[in-house]
Amino acid sequence: MDLRALKTFEACVRLGHFLKAAEELQYAPSTVTLQIQRLEADLGVSLFVRDGKRVIVTEAGRWLYHEASALLNSIGAMRQTVSDIATGVNGSVRFSSIEPVASQQLAAVIARFCKTRPKVQLTMEVGGSRSIAERVRAGELDFGVCSAPPSKLMLEFEPLFEERLGVMLNMNHPLADRDSIKASDLARHTILVKEPTCIYRELWETAIYGAQQNLFSCMEVGSFFVIQQMVKAELGIGIVPIYSGLEQEGSLVIRPIADLNPVITIGITYKDRNLLGKAALLLMEDIRSIREPNPAL
Template identity: 30%
Template sequence: MHKPRIIDPMVHNSSSRPRLSPSSYEEDIQQVLAPRLAYFAAVARHEHVTRAAHELAVPQSTLSRAMVRLEEDLGVALFARKGRTVSLTPAGRAFLTTVERALAEVERAADSVRADADPATGKVAFGFLHTMGSETVPALIRAFRVDHPRVRFQLVQNYGEAMIERLRAGDLDLCLTSPVPDAPDLVARRLDEQRLRLVVPDDHRLANRKRVRLMEAADEAFVTLEPGYGLRRITDDLCAEAGFKPRVAFEGEEAETLRGLVAAGLGVALLPPPAVARPGVRELTVTAPRAAREIGVAWLDGHPDTPPVAAFKRFLLSRRGHLLPEQAPYGSVPAP
């Protein structure tokens, strides 16, 4: 069924014309105008329907009808006609200025998405945990770029729940997170496991120990990440498994900030190994319960991958079991 032409009720008052609410008119006029903007710009540029039709590779009659319909739908004369030659009216010149800007923006947008999808030089929007930023992620990108030297990365460093939100919003292609999410709209794959240490001040009563049961720290004050961080959830769960609820002295956003506060004597913390050893603390292996966190990669289910995203995803999955830097065997601890 042929869709009725959209006529601005503010310009055409004939009772035979459809009358639309302002919101309905705005939505429908965009659908009507958009396909004709390139046609209008070509006719305006050539000031000749035949030459414009030749450039656009459309029949002249099609182009002529499109321009007549465009003027009718706008309710404004855009062209002054003399045979097949046309010239812009003042309204046409004003309209052309905006149309050219709109078409240029569309062209820039098209160039941008094509560039992002280019197999050799495209873009990967990649999110990762704060604790992965100092060593793990730089090493991954460096290794990936051996074979893909010109792929660009848009990096986002955040806590797990915030990254999942950005993944769902379409801001990220992939994210490296912990715990590994389990949700029907996401695909997640376990990549590695990272052991957690009980970090204590170097003058602490447990500082000369190499191994400790977590219950032995039940009376200690803990410095932890804020609620919503995956490591905070793991800390709470491990303490509950050990038989106590941690007494929290401070909640922060960075693991290394917590390590510094431990060195200052504010409390103890469950943390992954540091990239560089920090003076003033001892890192103890927790023997019971087994203190570790899974690291995984997640993406939106059913979301099509561009070639660079697909290549980086394959690369990450190929690193299963070897994602993280070498760690001391479970049950041992590096010498202070």
């Protein structure tokens, strides 16, 4: 069946007159009549019968009107949804970020995005840089916010900012009153570090590699939040990215490591910009607003 003919038929029944339907659809009256005739010929039934000057809808016509109305409404919704997806008003985005970038840098950006685009189905995950890059390559994620992926994965990478490692200390710790700390100052203290697959753990071990490495006693902790709570409980010293949001007034401070200055670049990684939906591209653009250096550094 011709969709235009169904639309014409629906208008004729709804408005109760062929001429009114022609005016609404901006057709010539003869065009409306011709489309109805073709629809009846295609179906092999009469949809209208004439009673003098009146045109009455047949039983078959009444059933078709009900179905045609639902179909046209569905098509209208489909058209609107497709249009919304094309403009980024609707759609879906699935991405992942490392911590503490996710909580310290991206949370506010994501909240604003969701408020302005409530129809977009957004899934934000938190993971490690390696797994994020591999999942982006596999097509499981639209993009990721992490360290630079291995070249063998052939992913695009847009640098956003640099992060530096620091030392998280309890305010009662004897090193807490210093503006900066040397690596040698950490000797014989319990050092709380992330798991071996974490980029911050790798950065720390690369920075201290050499003669000083055996001076440190490290304890692996799988969460920056747990490291934070353990330092607060005066269990050890945490190695964390320098974020003011990880400090706690009166309890915790983060100091730079003066003689090491370990730095890593964080950015957006994706497979192919042409494969990304409009909503994903818009979210990436919002995330680029954090390109400026971290004010806590």
